[in-house]
């Protein structure tokens with residue numbers, strides 16, 4: 103069955119279809135966040151037949167929708183933990199594969215900047231932790247060195263630790279590439295297919311989804327913000343509880359990108375990594391995230407007060423940002439739990455692994471987590487024939503520093519002028535093996551409407567190009583002029 | 584770089600085929616300038632009036648009362664008749680010193696050089712994000728310009744029962760567009776004690792049957808997939824919810840000037856426009872700017888970086904109407920003609 107057929111929009115026939123077996127395979131992955139996509143890829147490459155099951159109309163509908171897109175070295179990760187291991191492994195594997203998948207990498211480097219004496223006093227601890235974590239190239243920079251490297255930083259900066267290999271990646275194309283590679287190597291993906299329950303018969307799982315039943319030998323719970331609920335619904339209990347923690351961001355106009363080239367990290371506190379100033383791969387400059395505990399798992403709303411505070415904090419650190427307009431605001435929700443670390447839980451008797459609480463490093467660690475899942479399954483006795491020459495998808499580049507589609511002739515027309523998105527790019531994103539399933543999915547694949555005017559100029563054209571494609575279209579109907 | 588023929592070297596290149604650009608181009612040709620080319624990134628020339636399906640347009644220019652689209656057509660026809668070369672789907676992507684432009688078109692990337700360049704890229708409204716309005720980010724949130732282009736160019740509507748935010752001249756256009764499209768706004772909100780556009784807004788809200796709520800602002804937008812309601816606060820801070828399926832943010836115009844902001848030209852971050860002299864010349868004397876992309880400064884505010892500054896919030900005056908832009912285009916053409924014949928001072932105070 104193809105994705106096209108599975109992307110059934112209405113769930114009206116739930117009752118009738120839920121008894122129907124719609125797919126079966128070796129490994130079912132529940133959740134199309136970055137973690138689920140990476141696991142699907144790894145297991146497909148290892149030769150398993152994989153089925154990724156996502157409740158939304160497209161991938162990246164949860165925590166992976168909005169993050170800082172930093173590829174972490176893990177210099178400040180808790181030493182010796184599984185999180186640290188997965189971050190390291192993920193970092194390495196990303197470097198090994200990104201060129202072949204055409205995934206961009208912006209070698210920005212980071213500065214952990216101290217603005218107070220107290221912050222500076224923590225530097226020794228950070229340097230030592232870095233050493234313990236095997237990140238050997240941390241370097242202490244004097245105030246003069248910091249200013250000569252980043253002359254537009256506020257003059258009150260005292261010193262910084264340079265983390266030269268902390269980089270910026272594309273937060274949406276990256277997981278899309280993972281999924282695409284899984285699909286190209288025999289995997290399947292089901293959308294609008296929330297998993298609501300299931301049964302293990304001693305050898306196989308039979309999962310109930312909104313689209314029908316899925317049979318699989320092994321199940322990997324990658325449900326992110328709903329990981330605990332899924333465990334409860336299917337296994338009858340969960341060892342952890344998700345405590346959603348929102349992070350808001352303010353995106354500055356592309357004119358800001360020339361002010362500062364490095365990621366500016368704060369000296370971390372107990373509670374959070376703190377507020378970061380960072381370039382994006384798309385050529386913007388961003389401040390965020392906040393850390394706000396909340397009840398809602400889907401509530402990615404923004405609020406003016408926090409956004410204004412963020413903006414002012416950014417201006418304190420980079421005064422010239424005061425003259426740069428705000429392009430966008432957004433929020434992401436971290437799947438935090440009552441504990442700090444990842445919650446990787448194996449139910450060996452029931453062939454079930456939960457990758458829970460992948461809170462704030464998942465974009466980096468996903469590939470590492472996927473390797474870990476493979477090891478765990480192998481230990482459980484799963485055996486697959488590794489694909490020797492895997493198919494490799496080529497993901498369209500959206501990075502500002504690399505050639506974009508509009509620079510190549512024959513693109514039809516430029517639809518989104520702020521982000522220079524072409525008709526050819528939009529049409530391509532609506533087709534193929536993992537087409538956009540929603541308007542947000544299209545935005546993440548092309549950047550249409552994500553620039554300065556936020557759709558002022560192009561929404562009409564976009565509504566026309568996407569007509570009939572999405573359950574929730576841009577327009578609510580047609581009229582006669 | 585391809586297709587250099589199409590973009591043969593020019594006397595004057597105009598960026599933007601709106602009222603400003605087209606009027607300047609026509610005037611330049613009529614004054615005897617040989618190679619005049621207008622570049623526009625859209626597939627159709629005419630600028631914003633193309634999508635304003637209502638009068639009044641053309642009174643000053645053509646001594647007739649016209650709707651936006653027929654006015655736009657008239658501007659284009661007049662320019663073509665004057666032998667202006669209009670190149671569409673041609674996006675200027677970079678302004679370089681001494682009149683060198685990078686242009687992207689479906690045929691490829693080109694660099695072209697002009698003796699003089701006129702920057703006439705217009706204005707747009709400030710979107711929800713730059714206004715930092717709290718709430719969810721569902722579908723149905725847009726500006727008047729989007730409503731206009733969806734309705735007049737594509738015969739679609741983005742909502743049926745929106746709340747309209749703002750009471751500028753363009754908000755009036757928003758109401759009339761809604762009326763024509765069968766959209767029934769549930770309320771029009773104004774933060775201030777009086778509408779920005781004093782007349783005929785009161786009259787219009789009565790006419791269109793839309794309650795005008797003064798001293799009222801949106802504090803929260805609700806609805807994950809699509810807008811379901813807004814929370815509004817009145818002057819005492821008391822909150823209430825208004826059910827709706829969209830939020831139409833009108834006005835708060837901001838120049839469409841990022842090309843200039845990103846370029847070598849001296850730029851005024853307060854107005855969001857390039858800095859020009861009394862002839863409309865930019866800091867690089869090969870460049871001129873005119874029309875709505877040029878927004879004036881107001882009051883005593885002369886500091887370049889006001890701490891709590893948002894580009895758009897600093898344009899308290901209604902935007903220039905098409906006729907004024909048309910006039911400015913003609914004026915700019917006059918200066919450019921003089922300049923090309925060496926009759927303008929090389930640099931001015």
Ligand SMILES: Cc1cc2nc3c(=O)[nH]c(=O)nc-3n(C[C@H](O)[C@H](O)[C@H](O)COP(=O)(O)OP(=O)(O)OC[C@H]3O[C@@H](n4cnc5c(N)ncnc54)[C@H](O)[C@@H]3O)c2cc1C
Nearest residue numbers: 133135137157164165166169170172297326349464465466
């Ligand atoms: C503000 C913020 C900043 C961050 N910055 C960084 C950073 O700079 N670098 C970095 O490496 N990481 C960063 N992260 C962390 C990273 O984004 C997360 O760790 C990662 O997105 C978690 O992904 P996930 O796949 O576990 O969860 P999710 O993305 O939540 O994916 C879970 C998916 O499962 C689906 N689902 C849920 N329930 C069901 C069900 N019953 N049936 C079917 N499908 C279901 C959901 O719809 C969702 O798509 C940041 C996170 C946040 C919030």
Ligand SMILES: Cc1cc2nc3c(=O)[nH]c(=O)nc-3n(C[C@H](O)[C@H](O)[C@H](O)COP(=O)(O)OP(=O)(O)OC[C@H]3O[C@@H](n4cnc5c(N)ncnc54)[C@H](O)[C@@H]3O)c2cc1C
Nearest residue numbers: 599601602603623624630631675704705728874875904905
């Ligand atoms: C939503 C809205 C509604 C309005 N309604 C009215 C109204 O009812 N009546 C009225 O009189 N005025 C109205 N105005 C004011 C309007 O700005 C003027 O009428 C007039 O259109 C301004 O003319 P202009 O030539 O300066 O700019 P525009 O008409 O905006 O034309 C600018 C042109 O430049 C092009 N352009 C921009 N950047 C590039 C680039 N990089 N490369 C190539 N081309 C580019 C654009 O595609 C556009 O065609 C409205 C404005 C807005 C934003």
